[in-house]
Amino acid sequence: MRAWMLDDFGLENLNLHEIPTPQPAAGELLIKVSAVSLNYRDKALVDGIYMPEKISKGLIPVADSSGVVAAVGAGVTKYKVGDRVTSHFYSTWHDGPWLNEYADFQTGGPINGGLAEYQILGEDNVVPTPLDMSDLEASTLPIAALTPWFVLREYRKVKPGDTVLVQGTGGVSIFAIQLASALGARVIVTSSSDEKLVRARELGATDTINYRTTPDWAAAVLELTDGQGVDVVLDVVGGDGLKDSVRVAKGNGLVAVIGFLQGQSTTLDLMDVIWHQAQIQGIAVGHLRAFEDLVTFLGEHTINPVIDTVYPFEEAHAAYAQLARGAFGKIVIQVN
Ligand SMILES: NC(=O)c1ccc[n+]([C@@H]2O[C@H](COP(=O)([O-])OP(=O)(O)OC[C@H]3O[C@@H](n4cnc5c(N)ncnc54)[C@H](OP(=O)(O)O)[C@@H]3O)[C@@H](O)[C@H]2O)c1
Known part of the structure; x- marks a missing residue:
């Protein structure tokens, strides 16, 4: 698969690589990524000012993604191949009060993110994509909403x-x-x-x-x-x-x-x-249960995400550059 990888800090070190498509382990989903959206933290991470001590070279960046389940690992019960899912940011924070250890389990750094053709996420690390939203729209939800x-x-x-x-x-x-x-x-x-x-x-x-x-x-x-x-x-x-x-x-x-x-x-x-x-x-975004409540609320109130610009996968650098200039709402990168 093609994946953007951060070979070192600095946007000039964000490079497109061809790497083996990962396989889902027990409890994991292989997701064919449709779209990712950028948050300021994704830029700060590339710039080396967002928990740099925890970021490994070769990280696949970008926290928020939306896509389709392409394969499931052993024991997965909540999702099946073909389901549309959207990533959850703090992968181990499902409900209840915040624990400091959750900070180590952020999708998109320290854990690999969605700026690749395929992504592995735990079955407890996604929500069903809202039925009335496109994957482009849903990719804006995990952090910003x-x-x-x-x-x-x-x-x-x-x-x-x-x-x-x-x-x-x-x-x-x-x-x-x-x-x-x-x-x-x-x-x-x-x-x-x-x-x-x-x-x-x-x-x-x-x-x-x-x-x-x-x-x-x-x-x-x-x-x-x-x-x-x-x-x-x-x-x-x-x-x-x-x-x-x-x-x-x-x-x-x-x-x-x-x-x-x-x-x-x-x-x-x-x-x-x-x-x-x-x-x-x-504030540190939120937990999975609140994300599920949010998805219900968005449906009830027909709130549509405001997307400023959609960039093709190959133009990831241009998307980051626009984020640095400021956008009205969200910047999205279409992956597949
Ligand atoms: N703690 C958390 O859980 C959490 C979650 C998400 C984001 N964040 C943080 O929240 C911040 C915003 O994130 P974002 O993704 O929404 O960023 P963004 O999309 O890049 O938003 C940037 C916008 O902020 C406004 N702005 C900049 N300087 C300002 C100022 N001095 N006064 C008022 N508005 C100003 C500008 O709006 P105008 O063009 O209208 O002036 C600018 O377009 C970042 O620092 C990000 O890391 C934290």
Whole structure:
């Protein structure tokens, strides 16, 4: 089979190889990959800034994939040849509270990912692909959709009347807008682009702020909420921007620390944390049971993933390059 392999850190070291097609062991599925979608972590991993000490040379990257079962290993009972399946990211986190050891079992690094014609996944490491979604669409779900869902449904039960703040219009944030809106929340969105903010409104955003033309976007959020702030902040920016996320949290509000687009460390005003009684919650995507709940919810609410661009398999480098420039929603690579 053909597989993109990371021979060393740096996009220039992501090379297309011809290697033997793997065979499924007991409990495993061989999946003919239809599509993968890129997340910022896939780029950070190639760049060598995402748990580099755990990444082996020759890794097949990319966490999120969707495809068709081509063969099953001994003892597999949940899926059969021909079933459409979508990967689950934390392969050993099926339900219950997070255990630190789960971090070692991420699909797409440290474990081989989906940027290849075939992929091996455990039968407990996939969900059935939603019937009303194409494989291209379903490949966007495992990280970008499950992460905001986990915040909005597992760490909080967001309900009509709640206010949610979403930063930017990348993969996680577009799903956050769609999901929070479907849950009945007021959704405030920031972006660097007025044009993207118009599109965010079409997807359910109720209030929008351009963080380029309004650098003190936090003040604008407080003004929009009569000084109260918001119930949930989905912080994908990280770095010192986290201070502003705490600033806009309502009393007892949840600040979900999701991303590190602006940096992996921060200084916080602890008095703000104390006076807001803010709940600062680290987020690591979510577990399989929540993913199954999400798939049901997406079907009930007919939420369609927003795909910015689909690249052919051979043009993986161009897909990574676009991710670095920023996309509206998801970038997908069609494999088979
Ligand atoms: N912890 C987890 O479980 C988890 C899961 C998924 C993702 N993440 C992390 O979350 C972050 C976002 O991931 P992603 O895949 O959605 O990335 P992405 O698709 O590359 O999104 C990038 C977008 O973020 C927005 N942005 C960049 N800087 C910003 C700023 N200073 N203020 C507001 N928005 C800003 C931009 O939107 P505009 O163009 O609209 O300005 C940009 O297009 C990454 O750091 C990723 O590693 C973490």
